[in-house]
Amino acid sequence: MTNRTYREVHLAARPKGPVTDDLFTIVEVPLPEPGPGQVLVRTTHMGVAAVMRTLMDETSAVPMPSYEIGAPLHGAAVGEVVAAPGSDLRPGDLVEHRLGWREYALLDAAQVQRLDPDLLPDPAAYLSQGPTALMGVARGAEVRPGDTVFVTGAAGGVGSLAGQIARQFGAARVIGSTGSQQKADRLVEEFGYDAAVIRGAGPIGEQLRRAAPEGIDAVFDNVGGEQLQAALALANRGARVAIVGALASQLSDGGPALTPVDTLSLLAHSVTLRGVALYDHLDLVPEWNRRFAEGLRDGSLTFPHSRLHGIEQAPRALRELTEGRHLGAVIVEL
Amino acid sequence: MTNRTYREVHLAARPKGPVTDDLFTIVEVPLPEPGPGQVLVRTTHMGVAAVMRTLMDETSAVPMPSYEIGAPLHGAAVGEVVAAPGSDLRPGDLVEHRLGWREYALLDAAQVQRLDPDLLPDPAAYLSQGPTALMGVARGAEVRPGDTVFVTGAAGGVGSLAGQIARQFGAARVIGSTGSQQKADRLVEEFGYDAAVIRGAGPIGEQLRRAAPEGIDAVFDNVGGEQLQAALALANRGARVAIVGALASQLSDGGPALTPVDTLSLLAHSVTLRGVALYDHLDLVPEWNRRFAEGLRDGSLTFPHSRLHGIEQAPRALRELTEGRHLGAVIVEL
Numbered sequence: 001m002t003n004r005t006y007r008e009v010h011l012a013a014r015p016k017g018p019v020t021d022d023l024f025t026i027v028e029v030p031l032p033e034p035g036p037g038q039v040l041v042r043t044t045h046m047g048v049a050a051v052m053r054t055l056m057d058e059t060s061a062v063p064m065p066s067y068e069i070g071a072p073l074h075g076a077a078v079g080e081v082v083a084a085p086g087s088d089l090r091p092g093d094l095v096e097h098r099l100g101w102r103e104y105a106l107l108d109a110a111q112v113q114r115l116d117p118d119l120l121p122d123p124a125a126y127l128s129q130g131p132t133a134l135m136g137v138a139r140g141a142e143v144r145p146g147d148t149v150f151v152t153g154a155a156g157g158v159g160s161l162a163g164q165i166a167r168q169f170g171a172a173r174v175i176g177s178t179g180s181q182q183k184a185d186r187l188v189e190e191f192g193y194d195a196a197v198i199r200g201a202g203p204i205g206e207q208l209r210r211a212a213p214e215g216i217d218a219v220f221d222n223v224g225g226e227q228l229q230a231a232l233a234l235a236n237r238g239a240r241v242a243i244v245g246a247l248a249s250q251l252s253d254g255g256p257a258l259t260p261v262d263t264l265s266l267l268a269h270s271v272t273l274r275g276v277a278l279y280d281h282l283d284l285v286p287e288w289n290r291r292f293a294e295g296l297r298d299g300s301l302t303f304p305h306s307r308l309h310g311i312e313q314a315p316r317a318l319r320e321l322t323e324g325r326h327l328g329a330v331i332v333e334l
Numbered sequence: 335m336t337n338r339t340y341r342e343v344h345l346a347a348r349p350k351g352p353v354t355d356d357l358f359t360i361v362e363v364p365l366p367e368p369g370p371g372q373v374l375v376r377t378t379h380m381g382v383a384a385v386m387r388t389l390m391d392e393t394s395a396v397p398m399p400s401y402e403i404g405a406p407l408h409g410a411a412v413g414e415v416v417a418a419p420g421s422d423l424r425p426g427d428l429v430e431h432r433l434g435w436r437e438y439a440l441l442d443a444a445q446v447q448r449l450d451p452d453l454l455p456d457p458a459a460y461l462s463q464g465p466t467a468l469m470g471v472a473r474g475a476e477v478r479p480g481d482t483v484f485v486t487g488a489a490g491g492v493g494s495l496a497g498q499i500a501r502q503f504g505a506a507r508v509i510g511s512t513g514s515q516q517k518a519d520r521l522v523e524e525f526g527y528d529a530a531v532i533r534g535a536g537p538i539g540e541q542l543r544r545a546a547p548e549g550i551d552a553v554f555d556n557v558g559g560e561q562l563q564a565a566l567a568l569a570n571r572g573a574r575v576a577i578v579g580a581l582a583s584q585l586s587d588g589g590p591a592l593t594p595v596d597t598l599s600l601l602a603h604s605v606t607l608r609g610v611a612l613y614d615h616l617d618l619v620p621e622w623n624r625r626f627a628e629g630l631r632d633g634s635l636t637f638p639h640s641r642l643h644g645i646e647q648a649p650r651a652l653r654e655l656t657e658g659r660h661l662g663a664v665i666v667e668l
């Protein structure tokens with residue numbers, strides 16, 4: 001196969017403002033031959049996530065390597081084994097890898113994770129952000145039966161599952177924030193939210209007070225900034241706040257969006273803010289996949305996502321994600 | 335005893351700025367007679383604490399009743415039983431009550447807590463803020479062997495014990511913040527701190543970076559504001575931050591001192607901020623008293639405090655506490 005080529009998406013330049021398609025280039029490269037102990041994977045699905053915008057910056061608060069100019073964007077992807085000489089992987093096996101936006105990936109066999117094609121029949125479902133959502137609900141916000149829960153960024157890949165999971169954990173009332181009336185309607189009609197507050201439709205604090213007249217017990221925060229501040233102002237005694245994302249910082253052009261926190265109020269109400277990141281909770285990945293399979297089968301969970309087709313759509317997918325144009329996860333299928 | 339009188343300290347006016355002595359009046363009132371099931375206590379020691387400044391405001395974030403104008407200031411006090419008809423308390427018994435700044439207190443017998451005069455031979459030691467310090471170290475900041483710990487407000491009644499307790503919990507390095515070189519010297523020479531940073535002596539962030547070149551694992555925060563912000567900027571992965579006080583808010587004249595928090599950094603470093611208040615951890619009061627007695631006996635703990643004499647000194651004691659003039663707890667002995 002040495003004369004054949006495949007395509008990768010490379011970072012062409014670092015963003016100085018909003019994400020634009022010209023920050024990326026599609027590059028044709030020779031298809032490599034796997035040596036002993038290596039595996040060649042044909043990528044079938046690539047994940048698109050807000051953290052990818054963060055990693056386009058030269059330095060970030062996230063303890064992961066930033067993307068390099070002229071190199072492909074790493075990230076979660078699913079594919080099929082093409083060849084894996086000297087390993088127990090077989091051609092056709094479904095696997096996950098972290099090499100991201102490329103039609104083929106060459107890895108050490110230990111770097112790929114074999115997936116069960118029967119557990120989640122749609123391979124794209126292995127790219128859901130459910131593990132992060134489960135982590136935030138179970139270990140960050142510690143959602144308990146009867147809680148009023150507020151999820152910021154509720155229409156995103158994480159938030160659109162977090163509300164459903166909070167419901168499974170017994171939440172009495174689940175409120176989400178999002179950026180448009182249209183998304184707010186879908187949160188309530190399709191994704192198990194009881195109410196939604198809308199960024200840009202009047203003060204979030206007032207909207208939230210109307211949506212949560214008895215205060216908030218658990219917060220699943222993907223956003224930070226004024227939405228988190230509004231949630232803290234309504235925190236009930238003993239409230240738990242999971243910091244799972246920081247979209248107000250990650251998608252802004254001017255450095256971190258700081259949240260002004262009144263620590264006397266945290267103290268007075270015994271409130272806990274807990275930053276949680278999936279690399280500390282990787283045991284939840286298989287647990288989520290089992291839970292997701294069961295929930296999809298019995299109808300208690302849905303997989304909100306947008307699916308774009310062709311590797312050349314990946315830059316657009318990330319740009320549209322940062323623009324808030326999608327509801328749920330964003331997947332590029334090859 | 336119906337013709338006799340005693341003195342109470344009343345709130346005369348609410349502060350509009352710094353605490354001044356004319357916000358209080360000393361009032362002479364008739365000494366009551368205890369009825370069946372009641373206990374009359376002669377107060378021997380009264381506590382003085384920053385929360386009393388907070389409760390002088392008409393409303394506060396603290397879920398305790400604010401002081402009323404023309405009424406005595408409630409708070410922790412120790413005394414001896416004078417009479418307790420129909421209860422198992424005996425004249426001369428050492429007890430604690432919460433009625434605060436008055437020479438005598440009439441309470442239902444169930445409202446007083448009998449103290450062991452042999453456990454802590456100095457009754458003033460029962461007014462230490464050790465339970466709060468222990469709570470913050472053990473349950474808020476979860477100090478572990480080897481930790482670098484930063485205590486803000488380290489020279490106060492809570493902080494002067496928190497450093498010593500952190501050392502008992504195995505902290506490898508304990509750094510405190512305070513308001514003067516003189517107090518900083520005493521923190522290091524007398525109270526088990528390895529280093530001190532000084533408010534007003536240059537940027538706290540730079541001082542702290544020099545004092546904690548390997549970052550901070552646990553924070554015991556009494557202050558909030560820029561000191562907390564500096565600590566968060568140096569937080570190591572998995573750091574725990576106990577919010578135990580908010581002196582920057584409580585002692586300021588202009589409402590809460592908000593701390594700008596970069597939630598992306600909390601997430602990236604898996605940092606937890608936990609507001610902890612003693613009313614959720616009252617089981618630590620007897621545990622602390624036992625630990626304190628043992629530590630005072632074997633010399634592993636000291637009781638830093640200032641002692642003023644006479645109820646008429648109480649207003650001055652609180653004013654001087656808000657001015658940062660004392661090191662350790664402030665006790666008024668009658």
